[in-house]
Amino acid sequence: MASIGSHCILEMYDCPEGLLNDPVFISQAVREASVEAKSTLLEEVRHAFEPQGVTALALLAESHISVHTWPESGYAAADVFTCGEHALPEKACEFLVRKLQARHFSLRRIERGANAPDIRPATEIGGGCCRAAEELSA
Amino acid sequence: MASIGSHCILEMYDCPEGLLNDPVFISQAVREASVEAKSTLLEEVRHAFEPQGVTALALLAESHISVHTWPESGYAAADVFTCGEHALPEKACEFLVRKLQARHFSLRRIERGANAPDIRPATEIGGGCCRAAEELSA
Numbered sequence: 248m249a250s251i252g253s254h255c256i257l258e259m260y261d262c263p264e265g266l267l268n269d270p271v272f273i274s275q276a277v278r279e280a281s282v283e284a285k286s287t288l289l290e291e292v293r294h295a296f297e298p299q300g301v302t303a304l305a306l307l308a309e310s311h312i313s314v315h316t317w318p319e320s321g322y323a324a325a326d327v328f329t330c331g332e333h334a335l336p337e338k339a340c341e342f343l344v345r346k347l348q349a350r351h352f353s354l355r356r357i358e359r360g361a362n363a364p365d366i367r368p369a370t371e372i373g374g375g376c377c378r379a380a381e382e383l384s385a
Numbered sequence: 386m387a388s389i390g391s392h393c394i395l396e397m398y399d400c401p402e403g404l405l406n407d408p409v410f411i412s413q414a415v416r417e418a419s420v421e422a423k424s425t426l427l428e429e430v431r432h433a434f435e436p437q438g439v440t441a442l443a444l445l446a447e448s449h450i451s452v453h454t455w456p457e458s459g460y461a462a463a464d465v466f467t468c469g470e471h472a473l474p475e476k477a478c479e480f481l482v483r484k485l486q487a488r489h490f491s492l493r494r495i496e497r498g499a500n501a502p503d504i505r506p507a508t509e510i511g512g513g514c515c516r517a518a519e520e521l522s523a
Contacts, residue, residue: 248398248458256392258501292428292444304442304449306430311442311451313466317498320386324497326464328451341510352510353501359462360455363396363491372479372490 251360252310252330257340259323261350267316267323270295270303276346277303277312284312284339286329309334314343323347328359389498390448390468395478397461399488405454405461408433408441414484415441415450422450422477424467447472452481461485466497 266272274293281288287308294302299319305312310328317323325343327336337356344352404410412431419426425446432440437457443450448466455461463481465474475494482490 248460251455251458251460251462254394254462254464256495256497258498258504260386260504289432290430292430292442294427294444296446302444302448304430304444306432306440306442308434310440310453310462313449313451315448315466315468317389320389320498322386322389322498324389324392324448324466326392326466328453328462328464330453344507344510349507351504351506353504355495355502357394357493359394360396360458360460364493366396366398366489366491368489369482369487372482 249361250358252328253336254326254328254357254359255336255340256355256357257325257327257343258353259325259344259347259349260321260352262321262323262347264318264321266347267318267321268299268301270301273301273314273316274303276343277305277314279346280312280327280339280342281305281307283342284327284329284334284336286334312339387499388496390466391474392464392466392495392497393474393478394493394495395463395465395481396491397463397482397485397487398459398490400459400461400485402456402459404485405456405459406437406439408439411439411452411454412441414481415443415452417484418450418465418477418480419443419445421480422465422467422472422474424472450477
């Protein structure tokens with residue numbers, strides 16, 4: 248099948264602890280990221296954890312955005328998955344790096360649908376069916 | 386920093402069109418997948434698209450599960466991201482392959498937090514900061 252879109256996996260390091268523990272700020276960041284991606288936000292949920300940490304999920308017409316934060320480590324994990332031709336998931340990731348004031352980041356892009364490695368019949372399920380991405384690319 | 390968890394990227398091919406276009410079924414599959422992962426479901430949102438397709442997102446205490454479907458192609462894209470030591474994201478993926486009756490699948494596992502490739506300062510943002518995962522592993 249053809250590619251259906253791009254899935255960007257974003258690691259953000261050395262972010263200010265206070266920003267990462269503010270659920271309203273993180274929620275707003277996800278909403279603004281959906282605009283940067285030129286996507287359409289349909290629904291959003293968020294959760295503030297005790298004693299710290301926030302998750303925000305945006306359901307897009309084009310798929311989803313997630314942000315999960317670990318304030319105590321200055322770390323946030325995000326992903327931006329958009330289908331179709333018009334969306335700009337990398338722009339959303341660059342925006343999140345700036346918005347969360349990360350000093351360092353890592354961004355990986357995975358094509359979804361097409362060109363997946365190691366496609367196997369479902370009959371092979373079980374017995375360690377999951378392979379590390381690095382192993383598959385080797 | 387240490388690894389904070391595993392992010393499994395699951396492609397499911399050759400699924401029955403009727404299952405993929407049933408929002409109640411997909412929602413139930415995500416809920417059951419959260420149990421298979423030994424995770425705690427905190428919130429869930431879903432959306433049924435016109436003329437077809439479903440998205441379901443589960444906000445977990447351990448991060449998230451997403452399923453997005455393209456019934457016309459028999460294709461579903463899922464990801465299961467869990468932090469901590471006790472969760473079993475691969476089990477949730479194996480469950481989804483069976484539940485959605487995929488005939489073929491591809492499953493990649495990405496370690497989050499630690500060992501990310503190509504960590505760069507935020508000052509380098511812009512000008513094509515996103516690299517394909519395959520390129521980074523080469």
